[in-house]
Amino acid sequence: MILLAVDWAMVLEKTIFIAVIITISLVVALYMTFGERKVAAWIQDRIGPNRAGPLGLLQPLADGLKMFFKEEIIPTSSNKALFILGPSLAMVTAMLTSAVIPWGDKLELFGRTISLQIADVNIGILYVFGILSLGVYGIMIGAWASNNKFSLMGGLRAASQIISYELAMGLSLIALLMITGSLSLGDMVRQQQEGLWNVIVQPLGFLIFLVCAFAECNRTPFDLAEAENELIGGYHSEYSSLKLGFYLFAEYINMFISSAIMATLYFGGYDIIPFYDESAWGFSTNVMALLGAAALFAKILFFIFLFMWVRWTIPRFRYDQLMDLGWKKLIPLALLNMLITAAVILWWKL
Amino acid sequence: MSIIEILFWFLSALAVGAALMMVFSKNPVYSVLWLIVVFFAISGHYILLNAQFLAVVNIIVYAGAIMVLFLFVIMLINLNADTEPQKNKWLKIAGVIAGGSLLLVFIAALRQSDDVIKAQVSMGGEAGLIKTLGKTLFTDYVLPFEISSVLFLSAMVGAVVIGKKGD
Numbered sequence: 001m002i003l004l005a006v007d008w009a010m011v012l013e014k015t016i017f018i019a020v021i022i023t024i025s026l027v028v029a030l031y032m033t034f035g036e037r038k039v040a041a042w043i044q045d046r047i048g049p050n051r052a053g054p055l056g057l058l059q060p061l062a063d064g065l066k067m068f069f070k071e072e073i074i075p076t077s078s079n080k081a082l083f084i085l086g087p088s089l090a091m092v093t094a095m096l097t098s099a100v101i102p103w104g105d106k107l108e109l110f111g112r113t114i115s116l117q118i119a120d121v122n123i124g125i126l127y128v129f130g131i132l133s134l135g136v137y138g139i140m141i142g143a144w145a146s147n148n149k150f151s152l153m154g155g156l157r158a159a160s161q162i163i164s165y166e167l168a169m170g171l172s173l174i175a176l177l178m179i180t181g182s183l184s185l186g187d188m189v190r191q192q193q194e195g196l197w198n199v200i201v202q203p204l205g206f207l208i209f210l211v212c213a214f215a216e217c218n219r220t221p222f223d224l225a226e227a228e229n230e231l232i233g234g235y236h237s238e239y240s241s242l243k244l245g246f247y248l249f250a251e252y253i254n255m256f257i258s259s260a261i262m263a264t265l266y267f268g269g270y271d272i273i274p275f276y277d278e279s280a281w282g283f284s285t286n287v288m289a290l291l292g293a294a295a296l297f298a299k300i301l302f303f304i305f306l307f308m309w310v311r312w313t314i315p316r317f318r319y320d321q322l323m324d325l326g327w328k329k330l331i332p333l334a335l336l337n338m339l340i341t342a343a344v345i346l347w348w349k350l
Numbered sequence: 351m352s353i354i355e356i357l358f359w360f361l362s363a364l365a366v367g368a369a370l371m372m373v374f375s376k377n378p379v380y381s382v383l384w385l386i387v388v389f390f391a392i393s394g395h396y397i398l399l400n401a402q403f404l405a406v407v408n409i410i411v412y413a414g415a416i417m418v419l420f421l422f423v424i425m426l427i428n429l430n431a432d433t434e435p436q437k438n439k440w441l442k443i444a445g446v447i448a449g450g451s452l453l454l455v456f457i458a459a460l461r462q463s464d465d466v467i468k469a470q471v472s473m474g475g476e477a478g479l480i481k482t483l484g485k486t487l488f489t490d491y492v493l494p495f496e497i498s499s500v501l502f503l504s505a506m507v508g509a510v511v512i513g514k515k516g517d
Contacts, residue, residue: 079377079379121402122402123403126403126407127406129406129410129414130409130410130414132414133414133415133418134413136414136418137386137418140418140421140422140425141383141421144379144421152425155425156422156425156426159418163418
């Protein structure tokens, strides 16, 4: 069906796929809250939530329901429009990145080839960066609109932290881009399927990227933005009910997406086994695509577990230590990594 | 109308409308947010011209970095209608006249320009793609490119020097 020179079947296909991806992100984020409490309990030798449903599996639903029924409070001295815009922006920017992640190879359904990637744009990784740099707005607008000094402090901390660590992250990625020679995430995964996983070629770059990803998600040890013993709740001190839920949820979605990006950039994306050509198994395209997507999800779950593991292992940095680490250690290290990579590529004409 | 025309008119209306809102907003924080909308609309235009790299760099640099700094400053000094100094009425009128004259000069200069009239605006050309752009920057324009990066470096050093003055 073609109208206005647009293939509407493709629009429908993409719409359904986007809906599926968003639903999956939301469900994963929902169960990440549960997973976090279980992991925390396990690390601290407790049992964790086990009352709602079998094994406590209905706990996130109960929490969500509780959020719904809490009283909605908008402080009288706040800027009402921006107070509502803040959490919405946080949620939207958290969701947007999923558009360029290749979730799997191609599916063949109803005589159509469906790519398991919403948009394979040739600037994929820059798009991720663009959205990342917009993530600051949700926090800053919400913090300022609350008209509360603690909120504003939390928001400023979060924003300066995100801006600072974006630099080191970008520099570590430049080294990766020199090797792949492409900005498209789809190309990167295909290269890793045929060759080595990037983590083997770029171990230092991956380490820097990992640390920066923790900082970008405002996770412990970098959760200075909501250091509850100094700033009450940080930028969401004044928020209640589902607006608070949006902020907390956006953080979990960010974790999910950054895990997906780390798996895609450095751990082969939907590649199932490194150093091995999976096509030898002789499965059909569809089965391979689904297996690949499952492999990607296994990698994502590992990274999510790593996020939680670190949170319950390492205490929070002081603010000056955080800035020192970002500006005086990670950026020079990333520059060094970049120079070494460039020299190696130039020397061996890779 | 083709889909590209529809998108073009939508983005143009969005850009102009948001720019006007930016100028007329009383609250400077709103002005910054409207300006971000303008940048998004312009990035949309870049994408229509198949210049994805420019589009996304526009977002990263302007919407993601420069506007965040603007927002920082405005939020920290908490500008609002009460603290804003009231400017002289004549100064405002002079500003309008000066700005209007500049607009007039621009339009008069560009209206007859060959570059505008004869230029082929190609939708789906290769000029804006990162590969073409990179090759052009590092072959034909390598000297201006390097000089401007030195300029940026000196600006950075200057900022650090000013920031260190207090110590």
